[in-house]
Amino acid sequence: MTDPASPVTEASPLVQADPRPTRRIRVPEKLRNLEIFLLVFACVINASAVILVQLGALGHVDFGQLVLLGAGLSVLVIGMHIALRFVAPNADPFLLPIAALLNGIGIAEIYRIDIEQGVSGWDSTGERQVVWSAVAIIIALVVIIALRNHRVLQRYTYVFMVISGVLLLLPILPGIGREIYGARVWIGIGPFSFQPGEVAKIALAIFFAGYLVSRRDSLSMVGRKFLGMRFPRARDLGPILVIWAASMAVIIFQHDLGTALLYFGLFVVMLYVATARLSWVIIGFVLFLGGALIASQVLTYVNDRFANWLNPFDPVNYDAIGGSYQLVQGLFGLANGGLIGTGLGQGSPAITPLAQSDYIVASIGEELGMAGLFAILCLYLLFIARGLRISFSGTDDFGRLLGVGLTFVVALQCFIVIGGVTRVIPLTGLTTPFLAAGGSSLVANWIIVALLLRLSDTVRSQPRLVV
Amino acid sequence: MNRELKRVTIVILAMFATLFLSVTTIQFFSADALANDSRNARTIYASYSKQRGPILVQGQPIAQSVPSDDQYKYQRTYSNGPLYSAVTGYYTLDQGSSGIESALNDELAGTSGSQFLSQLNSIVTGQNPQGASVELTIDPKIQQAAYDALGSQQGAVIAVEPKTGRILAMVSKPDYDPNALAVHDTDQVINTYNTLNTDPNQPLINRTLGGNLDPPGSTFKIVTSSAALQNANLPADHQLPNLSGYQLPNSTNVVSNAGGGTCGPGDTVSIETAFVLSCNIPMAELGVEMGQKDLTDMANAYGYNSGFDSPIPVEASQFPPLKNDPAQLALSSFGQSNVRSSPMQIVEQSMAVANGGVIMQPNLVDTISAPDLTVLQQFQPKTLNTPITSVTASTLSSWMVEAVNSGAATNARIDGVSVAGKTGTAENGTGDPYTLWFTGFAPADNPQVAVAVVVQNGGGLGESGTGNDVAAPIAKKVLEAVLNK
Numbered sequence: 001m002t003d004p005a006s007p008v009t010e011a012s013p014l015v016q017a018d019p020r021p022t023r024r025i026r027v028p029e030k031l032r033n034l035e036i037f038l039l040v041f042a043c044v045i046n047a048s049a050v051i052l053v054q055l056g057a058l059g060h061v062d063f064g065q066l067v068l069l070g071a072g073l074s075v076l077v078i079g080m081h082i083a084l085r086f087v088a089p090n091a092d093p094f095l096l097p098i099a100a101l102l103n104g105i106g107i108a109e110i111y112r113i114d115i116e117q118g119v120s121g122w123d124s125t126g127e128r129q130v131v132w133s134a135v136a137i138i139i140a141l142v143v144i145i146a147l148r149n150h151r152v153l154q155r156y157t158y159v160f161m162v163i164s165g166v167l168l169l170l171p172i173l174p175g176i177g178r179e180i181y182g183a184r185v186w187i188g189i190g191p192f193s194f195q196p197g198e199v200a201k202i203a204l205a206i207f208f209a210g211y212l213v214s215r216r217d218s219l220s221m222v223g224r225k226f227l228g229m230r231f232p233r234a235r236d237l238g239p240i241l242v243i244w245a246a247s248m249a250v251i252i253f254q255h256d257l258g259t260a261l262l263y264f265g266l267f268v269v270m271l272y273v274a275t276a277r278l279s280w281v282i283i284g285f286v287l288f289l290g291g292a293l294i295a296s297q298v299l300t301y302v303n304d305r306f307a308n309w310l311n312p313f314d315p316v317n318y319d320a321i322g323g324s325y326q327l328v329q330g331l332f333g334l335a336n337g338g339l340i341g342t343g344l345g346q347g348s349p350a351i352t353p354l355a356q357s358d359y360i361v362a363s364i365g366e367e368l369g370m371a372g373l374f375a376i377l378c379l380y381l382l383f384i385a386r387g388l389r390i391s392f393s394g395t396d397d398f399g400r401l402l403g404v405g406l407t408f409v410v411a412l413q414c415f416i417v418i419g420g421v422t423r424v425i426p427l428t429g430l431t432t433p434f435l436a437a438g439g440s441s442l443v444a445n446w447i448i449v450a451l452l453l454r455l456s457d458t459v460r461s462q463p464r465l466v467v
Numbered sequence: 468m469n470r471e472l473k474r475v476t477i478v479i480l481a482m483f484a485t486l487f488l489s490v491t492t493i494q495f496f497s498a499d500a501l502a503n504d505s506r507n508a509r510t511i512y513a514s515y516s517k518q519r520g521p522i523l524v525q526g527q528p529i530a531q532s533v534p535s536d537d538q539y540k541y542q543r544t545y546s547n548g549p550l551y552s553a554v555t556g557y558y559t560l561d562q563g564s565s566g567i568e569s570a571l572n573d574e575l576a577g578t579s580g581s582q583f584l585s586q587l588n589s590i591v592t593g594q595n596p597q598g599a600s601v602e603l604t605i606d607p608k609i610q611q612a613a614y615d616a617l618g619s620q621q622g623a624v625i626a627v628e629p630k631t632g633r634i635l636a637m638v639s640k641p642d643y644d645p646n647a648l649a650v651h652d653t654d655q656v657i658n659t660y661n662t663l664n665t666d667p668n669q670p671l672i673n674r675t676l677g678g679n680l681d682p683p684g685s686t687f688k689i690v691t692s693s694a695a696l697q698n699a700n701l702p703a704d705h706q707l708p709n710l711s712g713y714q715l716p717n718s719t720n721v722v723s724n725a726g727g728g729t730c731g732p733g734d735t736v737s738i739e740t741a742f743v744l745s746c747n748i749p750m751a752e753l754g755v756e757m758g759q760k761d762l763t764d765m766a767n768a769y770g771y772n773s774g775f776d777s778p779i780p781v782e783a784s785q786f787p788p789l790k791n792d793p794a795q796l797a798l799s800s801f802g803q804s805n806v807r808s809s810p811m812q813i814v815e816q817s818m819a820v821a822n823g824g825v826i827m828q829p830n831l832v833d834t835i836s837a838p839d840l841t842v843l844q845q846f847q848p849k850t851l852n853t854p855i856t857s858v859t860a861s862t863l864s865s866w867m868v869e870a871v872n873s874g875a876a877t878n879a880r881i882d883g884v885s886v887a888g889k890t891g892t893a894e895n896g897t898g899d900p901y902t903l904w905f906t907g908f909a910p911a912d913n914p915q916v917a918v919a920v921v922v923q924n925g926g927g928l929g930e931s932g933t934g935n936d937v938a939a940p941i942a943k944k945v946l947e948a949v950l951n952k
Contacts, residue, residue, distance in 0.1 A: 269475055273471040274468075276470070332501055332509055334490070334493045335499075373494070377490070391472055400468060404472060412482075414483075418489075
């Protein structure tokens with residue numbers, strides 16, 4: 001894991017050139033102290049949320065559950081913090097507290113819906129979410145400890161291509177592939193089910209970053225100018241067409257509009273950042289919109305999604321199987337929340353189908369209101385801002401591309417899910433990062449946290465670069 | 468690369484700005500519209516989480532919300548559900564509501580304008596918000612007497628205090644138990660509702676106020692006689708040809724009197740005799756003689772073709788325009804053809820006669836009180852219509868007394884009390900069972916109660932029952948219940 005470009009070797013001459021050795025720009029201690037302060041704050045909010053849920057829904061405090069749901073997550077994230085002090089002391093101090101807070105609020109709301117649905121013990125999604133959080137955070141810890149320099153990933157660009165391909169194909173395979181709510185994006189082994197597509201997005205981001213760094217010259221330099229823009233040569237269209245075909249395959253075979261949009265959007269944005277050619281974005285838009293329009297005409301389920309989106313209150317759509325019932329109930333829930341919400345434990349989020357996973361945003365919006373959703377959106381924005389900052393200040397193009405890719409995938413996923421719930425775009429089944437019930441989503445997003453922490457540590461270890 | 472990153476940042480900011488906007492739109496701007504959607508179960512939960520006010524009869528609750536253990540927090544219960552079903556109506560989770568539960572929903576739920584401040588107060592002080600209680604004008608003894616008297620007949624009974632318009636009894640049969648529709652299991656509610664709603668006997672309809680209106684038959688002769696005495700200025704002894712068969716103008720159809728023959732002896736017959744003996748031929752002749760305008764005006768003056776709120780909405784009884792068809796006019800004059808009446812309309816006819824020509828608006832609600840017992844609304848008698856003068860009223864009153872004493876309504880006679888009454892035996896078409904009516908009031912010199920009884924489906928007797936045989940004895944029991952108090 002040693003790297004020739006290790007920060008220490010590069011750093012020393014610059015620091016020594018400074019006549020005032022006390023003028024140190026970054027003190028890792030300070031970053032980590034800020035992190036633990038924010039982390040404790042996040043853990044207090046999370047525990048308060050669980051207590052409020054119990055007071056609102058049960059009328060009393062259940063200490064057993066409070067310890068399990070509140071303290072469990074706190075121990076894990078503080079453990080991660082301690083590890084960071086040793087393996088990534090210069091990592092960004094905001095990412096971990098934001099992820100911990102979102103994860104904790106998600107657990108509190110999932111627990112609240114368990115109470116409304118009358119499930120407890122191992123049947124309860126809340127307890128399973130805590131276990132999955134543990135798994136996810138431990139995997140993130142392994143990633144950050146094992147991966148001491150992100151540039152290692154670049155060496156395995158094509159390995160990640162194969163990995164992402166396999167992950168995408170797994171659900172289609174007979175035997176382990178499972179179809180849930182009409183979407184074939186799951187694999188099942190015994191009682192466990194997993195959505196490999198969630199993890200595939202990370203592998204794809206790594207693959208795209210590595211591939212684009214090595215191929216961007218040919219993708220950006222040559223081409224024909226048209227309408228003031230340089231359009232690529234036909235032979236350079238290969239990669240985007242392959243990704244487009246893969247996305248369309250996801251729509252057709254896995255019935256998953258959201259995931260297809262996520263992968264394709266990720267690729268187009270990374271392609272644009274790598275090549276600085278707006279024409280790629282235009283080509284990408286045209287390809288995806290064209291594909292989606294054709295799909296909406298040809299594929300019934302896509303057509304239904306569009307009809308539900310445009311006329312959710314029409315009884316024809318509302319009463320149809322797979323119709324707009326869920327969308328409308330989600331809107332009713334949000335409206336019930338209003339400006340300040342019903343209060344945790346005092347709404348009726350469980351009326352909406354999938355209130356714990358796809359519709360966790362509507363559930364939180366009902367109980368915490370517009371104010372609460374604004375806070376959640378701001379947390380995401382802050383998380384994304386930190387990610388973009390890492391990308392802005394990175395020193396190597398691979399790291400910068402990877403940073404923007406991982407950040408954008410979180411932003412786009414938020415937009416697709418919350419936009420779907422709030423009727424900005426047609427509803428597609430995706431999980432809200434960190435909040436939603438679901439192991440695969442938690443694992444994937446915590447790996448993103450680990451990678452961004454590693455990237456930021458690398459960036460900040462380069463001295464004299466104000467971040 | 469930084470320029471591209473900035474642009475990506477702007478795109479991300481635009482995406483989130485859209486989300487902020489969409490969240491604001493849903494949770495702020497269209498929140499009320501979404502809350503008012505009938506499919507919004509959360510609005511129902513919210514309305515249940517507040518204790519709905521009780522409906523009281525002489526201080527005793529006939530509908531009240533008691534705490535329950537489920538998510539709705541309160542369970543609506545009806546004591547004597549079937550007895551009061553026409554009054555209370557039902558209140559369901561997702562199949563709507565009816566009766567007082569529907570008409571005074573805002574007050575019972577505590578969302579009416581006059582309760583706004585007290586609701587705000589209870590939210591601020593942390594008390595459980597509560598709806599207002601509604602005290603009815605119903606008298607439980609009279610209600611029970613009317614309910615028992617109607618027995619298993621399909622029909623309705625309504626009893627009103629003519630001087631004030633206070634409704635003392637309101638019974639519609641077949642009845643139903645609103646408790647069965649108040650359960651918190653929506654599937655069960657839907658099943659029960661569908662069973663009741665598709666029942667051919669239509670138990671969910673309040674027959675006193677509308678639903679399926681019936682031809683009023685001879686009870687309409689009160690209106691025809693009023694028109695003759697008042698609008699046409701004819702004297703009470705105005706003579707009409709006394710025929711045993713009357714061929715309708717411009718038609719081959721022949722009208723006969725009930726039971727056949729002429730209307731008493733003689734070549735001519737007075738309006739009074741025709742009224743007391745309830746003869747169809749002289750009434751048809753009378754209608755044709757005075758013309759459609761006088762009759763139509765009087766029907767409208769009695770309240771035909773217009774509804775009102777009792778506060779349960781009363782369906783408008785129908786007296787459609789006659790369009791210069793003398794045959795229609797002749798048939799309408801004794802309450803056939805296209806004339807259709809609710810028992811409420813028929814009792815109003817008696818009320819006008821009983822109360823010197825003035826119909827006081829029938830009303831079910833005495834007081835509406837806030838949970839702290841402050842009176843939000845107190846019942847005030849008010850005039851609905853004044854179709855006739857007190858002179859006409861006293862003439863008609865004496866005719867109705869005579870009808871009970873020695874005419875066509877003798878089964879309503881009560882010893883020691885002068886009862887005024889008018890029967891009706893209406894045809895519903897060839898071969899269909901009759902609709903049997905009685906309306907009247909007692910005591911005739913100082914009316915305490917006016918009553919209307921309708922028995923549909925011929926009272927089980929097909930085309931052989933009469934209003935006097937079937938409806939008058941029912942009315943008699945209701946009148947007795949009032950007078951024996």
